[in-house]
Amino acid sequence: MESLESFNLSGCQKLEKFPEIRGNMESLSEVLLARTAICELPSSIGQLSGISLLDLQSCENLERLPASVCEMRKLKILILKGCSRLAIFPENLGDLNQLEELYAGNTAILQLPDSVGNLSKLKILSLRNGRKVKHQYARSLILPSLFHALRQLKSLDLSGCNLCDDQASALKNLTSLLMELNLSRNKFIYLPDVFSRLSHLRYLNIAHCQELPLLPRNIEELYVEDFLEKESIAKLLMYPRLKLLSFTNYSFDQQSYTEESNDSSISDEILSLFLSNNMDDVILPSLNSDHRVTCSIVFPERAIPKWFMHQSAEKKISFKLPINWYNDKFKDFAICCVTRMGAGVCSLDSWLSGKYDYAFINAKLICNDHLKDLKVLEKECKVGPASRTYGQCVCFAYIPLYASLQVSGTDVGDINQYSLFEASICGCIVK
Template identity: 40%
Template sequence: MSFTRINQTILSESKDLVAMDSRIEELLSFLEIGLLDVRIIGIWGMKGIGKTTLARVVAKRIRARFEGYSYLANVREATEKQGLEHLQEQLLSDLLKSNVKIQNIDMEDVIGHRLRNKKALIIVDDVDEVEQVEALCDRTWFGPGSRIIITSTDEHVLRRYVDKIYQVKLLTNDEALQLFSWKSFQKHQVEESFLKLSKDFLTYAKGLPLAIKVLGSFLCNRPQSAWSSALDRLKENPEKKIVDVLKVSFDGLSLETEKKVFLDIACFFKGENKDRVIRILETGCGYRPEIDIDVLVEKSLVTLFGRNLWMHDLIQELGWEIVRRECRERPGERSRLWLSKDIIPVLANNKGTSAIESLSTSILCWSMLQFIDLSDSQYLIMTPNFKEVPNLETLVLQGCTRLVAVHPSVGLLKKLTLLNMRYCKSVESLPPFISLESLKSLTLSACSSLKKFPDIEGNMESLLELNLDGTAIEELPPSFGLLTGLTCLNLGDCKDLLYLPSSIQYLRSLKSLILAGCSKLDGIPENLNWFEFLEMLDLSGTALSQTSSFAGLSSLKNLNLSDCNLIEGALLNGLASLYSLEILNLSGNKFVQLPQSFSQLSKLKHLDVSNCGRLQLMPKELPSSLQHVSAQDCTSLIDSPNEFKMWASPVSGTTTFNCFNSSQNQELSTLNYILWAVKSRRHIGGDKRLVFCGKQALSKSINCFLRYSLKECTTCIV
């Protein structure tokens, strides 16, 4: 039979085989039946696109030209249920025209003497593993002129063994309409009254023959009202027969990362640039998804248009359905949310769970939403688009440790008052703050990958509290000075922070400034007079310059200068001018003595000089307001080594002085409890007796006898 006669026979094929002619002709040109070589052709495409139908029709038309013929159907499923040995037996039985059992024959003899001289046509349908190809269609087994056709959704499997790959294309609009008409009306043309509905169904099917056949057969002989109802139902519940067929490819993915990437593309990244998607998934999920995307392309689940990721609409719907099945009734327990009708109730009613990995970046109809709490969503890698949430006031993303991308629209939320991103440790950058005019509290604590604070391009005078502690920020932008309403600034443990911008002088409303642990900070502003309302200043662990001055901080109540390598000099002497100071921490420094001028700190209540190993002398007079002095582990102290003192003061009541080494802490805790009991119920009056307890006394039993009246309290420690 000539090639022309084969084509003529095909043209008269059953009307059911719509749009097959051109495809069969193309495949026959790949086969080149007149040549004497052994040729293997692969047919590749997504599930339901017509690979099996194409192979069957071609085989039916050309099988008469071969001495042997075998059609191995559903190889993937047959391998799982019966094993490859069963398929080998079927292959040999078909070609040898007798029942064959592998255990009873010599394969080398069969291949060498009975197959190598036989011109065979073999169809191996639905292959998904390399081992299947090796076990069933080794080209060296068969005689000259043999042809092997393998169908598969996996291009990678085919590429290793076939001579050419024929990729089956989706039906054109005209072809799709013709097939749909035949299935739904048993004729070539759709009835005029059903034409619009038919096109709606074809829009849903997007040229996939499987979907067109299933939908057409279902709608056959049904009234228009049923068609409309079925179309509405498809939007919420895809046709199970279609989903089940397509899902085979998803179930065949061998790694969890491949499945996760497929679902992410289906729900969020269809049409997105491949490189951008790879960057987001790498940072947010901790693995390299490029190979996973390649596998999805090879398995016909994803297509590349240039550098953009694409997939058939029904494949995308398969992904959606897989996620819905995770928890159909409670969207907050699904891994991915992409529809506003699911997202809004979850966010508005705080129904989100740690199962949520990602939210859609294109959510509509959020206009009334005021509060979003996605805290501890450990699989969330990107935030939604907040453009349609103009009334949002509170946004909590705390503990979203894999969050990578923050949508630029967050900088446009004019009514946002609180943004909490504590422990979002994968976030490296934030969009510009353009219109956050109502923001009062911003927390970025422990965002350990955040290297740059965003530029401030609009009014942010309402911001009162800013927590940047534990970030990787190296510098603050000059626009930082626009935060003129800021009262609390926490930059603690910003170990990469090199300097503070000069514009910080405009933060005149500051009441609390924390720079503790900023070990690379190149000094602090030498003149802190700008901060006249500052009440708390923590500079512990920083490299203070002796030229730094605290003069002018008339409101300062709490100052922490621990572990700053301080020695005697102007800086220490200048502390005496802080007449509002109540708490002073100088622990872990290198000075030998404290200035006598400390007695001028008339409101000082707590003084900590612990671990000052070089300290020898305390001031002769301490402020009468002092309630407690901690000098623990001051091993060089001459005045009161290893002692605990308590005395009464007309201003502070009872003052305690702790100079024990850390080895006495357990005994000291008992003593402290007793002193707390005394102080909590005391009326000291004018009693100024010193009660002294040395190291030896602590090793004895401690008895506390209280006798107090409105005028006096006597404490005896033995």
């Protein structure tokens, strides 16, 4: 078996024991044992020195890893998520000095060994726990103090790890190169100023945080799922690159809204807040740097605000624009749609009955005068991904006209030649 490159036994549910390694298997680069009944790996597994991928996902009988696993010096990806009985890492985990991705969510692991700081090439670390993992409610994950040593870390997922406010200090050691951070479904209420220096952070999920912490100005996607105060929402206008704002499963300070809302919905209030604060002041400065040229907000509601004049029950809408529709008072285009988001399968019977992980709203300006040589102005706005607990929700997209003009090179004087506006939504499922 000297020439064997891939060993795949995934899904062999009766496989309880992995054979001892004998002979030369230097060509073997991946071992896939996901969803097997393996209880342990032999100590000889370390002889597979050429392995770059070891997949043990959902091996629910696996209780321990031999220390020899850490002799796989070329290992780049280690997948342990779903190994619900696995409680500890080998102490010499840090010997995997080529490891780039470590997935250990939905396990019984509550602490990383001190040697984790030696994983100098680690880019992705996921310890996320789903709602069905029982141990997370009894004990919290103990965060390592060596985050600063993970200098290449780009993505950190600690969702569902039962973390509390007093553990937030460990986050101060995060590398400034971090781009994605998920802290959702923890016990945080208030978070200290640990994010503002993360200059590369693009995605942040901070469920159950009542007060919005100071964020890095480069933030692009923000998920604030519960208890966000109205004053904190107003502060979001400070972040010029924020493209996607998701209010998932929210329970705002109802009193601060209803006293002023005159029976309008919370989504009406928030949309008005964003639109009344001249959105051009936020979006226009970013156009030249090719950052935010659209902005979207997601609400877990079921109705489109009544003040959207043009409405349709289909996934696409189009209407004729009035003559000379563009003038100095015209702002931009606001689009609102109802869809379903969350893990699921898209139904072929009805686009609305499908569940999407995320969606895109596409807007077009079309010139129907065939004598005019004007390109279709088109812009797409992301309105997901969403929380896995989403049901039906309202997606709001703000699409600046200036963005499309800049991309196409169209002269402002030709805008009124466009006579048709079209918008559509397309859902996507992440496998």
